[in-house]
Amino acid sequence: MDINWYYFSDTNTPPGEIKILLEKQRFKLTATNQIEKLHTLLIQNNQSVLFLKAHTLYNVYELCQEISVLYPHVYIILIVPDNMENLKKAMLMGASDTLRSSYDHDELSEAIDHAKKYMEHRAKKDQLYLLKEKSRVIAISNPKGGVGRTLLTVNLAISFARMGKKVAVIDGNLQFGEVAMYYNMKPKRTIYEWVKEGYGRENYSIDQYMTKVDGDVSILAAPPRPEFFEGISDEHIKVSVEAAKKLFDIVLIDMPVFLSEIHLRCLDMADEILLLAINEISVLRLSQLYLETLESIKQRDKVKLVLNRTAKGQGIEIKKIEEILEMPLFHSLPDQANVANSSIKAGQPFMLSNSRSQLGKGVWKLAEMLFDQMNKGPAESKKAKRWFPVGK
Ligand SMILES: Nc1ncnc2c1ncn2[C@@H]1O[C@H](COP(=O)(O)OP(=O)(O)OP(=O)(O)O)[C@@H](O)[C@H]1O
Numbered sequence: 001m002d003i004n005w006y007y008f009s010d011t012n013t014p015p016g017e018i019k020i021l022l023e024k025q026r027f028k029l030t031a032t033n034q035i036e037k038l039h040t041l042l043i044q045n046n047q048s049v050l051f052l053k054a055h056t057l058y059n060v061y062e063l064c065q066e067i068s069v070l071y072p073h074v075y076i077i078l079i080v081p082d083n084m085e086n087l088k089k090a091m092l093m094g095a096s097d098t099l100r101s102s103y104d105h106d107e108l109s110e111a112i113d114h115a116k117k118y119m120e121h122r123a124k125k126d127q128l129y130l131l132k133e134k135s136r137v138i139a140i141s142n143p144k145g146g147v148g149r150t151l152l153t154v155n156l157a158i159s160f161a162r163m164g165k166k167v168a169v170i171d172g173n174l175q176f177g178e179v180a181m182y183y184n185m186k187p188k189r190t191i192y193e194w195v196k197e198g199y200g201r202e203n204y205s206i207d208q209y210m211t212k213v214d215g216d217v218s219i220l221a222a223p224p225r226p227e228f229f230e231g232i233s234d235e236h237i238k239v240s241v242e243a244a245k246k247l248f249d250i251v252l253i254d255m256p257v258f259l260s261e262i263h264l265r266c267l268d269m270a271d272e273i274l275l276l277a278i279n280e281i282s283v284l285r286l287s288q289l290y291l292e293t294l295e296s297i298k299q300r301d302k303v304k305l306v307l308n309r310t311a312k313g314q315g316i317e318i319k320k321i322e323e324i325l326e327m328p329l330f331h332s333l334p335d336q337a338n339v340a341n342s343s344i345k346a347g348q349p350f351m352l353s354n355s356r357s358q359l360g361k362g363v364w365k366l367a368e369m370l371f372d373q374m375n376k377g378p379a380e381s382k383k384a385k386r387w388f389p390v391g392k
């Protein structure tokens with residue numbers, strides 16, 4: 001696929017490593033410090049990625065906003081002075097990614113990688129629309145609370161959205177759901193209002209009861225008060241998921257802990273169940289029991305095991321965990337309390353504020369793995385499953 005790579009700087013700073021790295025990948029970079037020339041280039045070419053560096057003649061954020069309004073198809077990577085980095089502001093101004101002026105090799109290659117992936121997905125737009133008909137429902141689950149389900153759900157959602165997918169998150173914890181809180185939102189409309197006003201009425205589509213949050217994700221929040229959950233049934237959940245599937249490529253469900261009718265219905269609707277566990281014997285025991293239950297209701301085949309809060313050399317060996325749960329580990333996420341806690345405290349998912357942290361990279365990788373599997377045919381997925389000997 002042809003991507004036009006541009007570099008603009010309002011100083012005389014040359015592109016340096018950007019050019020070297022792109023040329024290594026056989027891409028050509030066109031650099032300019034003249035705004036008129038930049039306009040001509042962007043008008044002419046559709047598939048464009050622009051490294052935008054400004055600090056003297058222009059304010060980098062204002063220039064970004066102007067370019068993104070004039071050329072909404074351009075993928076802008078904003079290069080900002082270290083003391084001015086503000087990802088949220090950059091996104092509001094239309095940037096797709098940011099780099100600090102003092103970026104290192106890894107940060108730059110990661111930014112180039114993300115841009116390439118995004119442009120590839122966009123080029124396959126027709127396919128994306130087709131995929132919506134086959135939209136995927138992913139349930140993030142564990143029978144034990146506090147293992148990181150909500151934090152993973154909200155960050156996974158942002159990762160998929162960054163890959164060009166239309167993403168919805170449904171808060172399955174109808175009494176004490178925290179999805180909205182983790183995005184620092186207090187929605188006026190929730191699943192409760194949808195059940196009251198919209199359920200069964202064609203003109204009241206589910207997205208009118210969703211809230212758009214930073215990172216281009218739509219959430220169907222839990223009712224505003226815990227006692228309101230009573231009027232919501234598993235049938236409501238079923239219809240809401242079905243409606244969301246028509247509008248979104250990926251529907252994530254932050255699963256409730258209790259094995260209620262609602263929980264079972266979510267499992268039934270899910271294409272994939274991410275069993276999020278941590279390396280603690282009590283959680284693993286409950287996860288084992290949970291898997292047995294899933295087996296009895298014929299849902300176990302959908303499960304992928306993800307281990308959260310892992311730290312090298314600590315806890316039970318991975319091989320042993322795989323034996324206990326009789327399934328291969330799909331992915332593990334590192335224990336990074338400062339990133340996790342500060343993102344919850346600020347109500348800003350770390351995929352927005354700290355995507356280059358180890359935890360951010362781990363979640364991005366998980367999204368990529370799930371994404372790749374979604375695009376595989378059923379035959380290939382089955383083959384991938386068979387490598388692990390079930391039973392001992
Ligand atoms: N990878 C991680 N590293 C460090 N801390 C983490 C990580 N993931 C989650 N946490 C911490 O675990 C706690 C629980 O996270 P979270 O609320 O997402 O869990 P949950 O499974 O949704 O819990 P609940 O049962 O209350 O809904 C939070 O304090 C969070 O900061």
Ligand SMILES: [Mg+2]
Binds near residue numbers: 150151173178
């Ligand atoms: Mg939670």
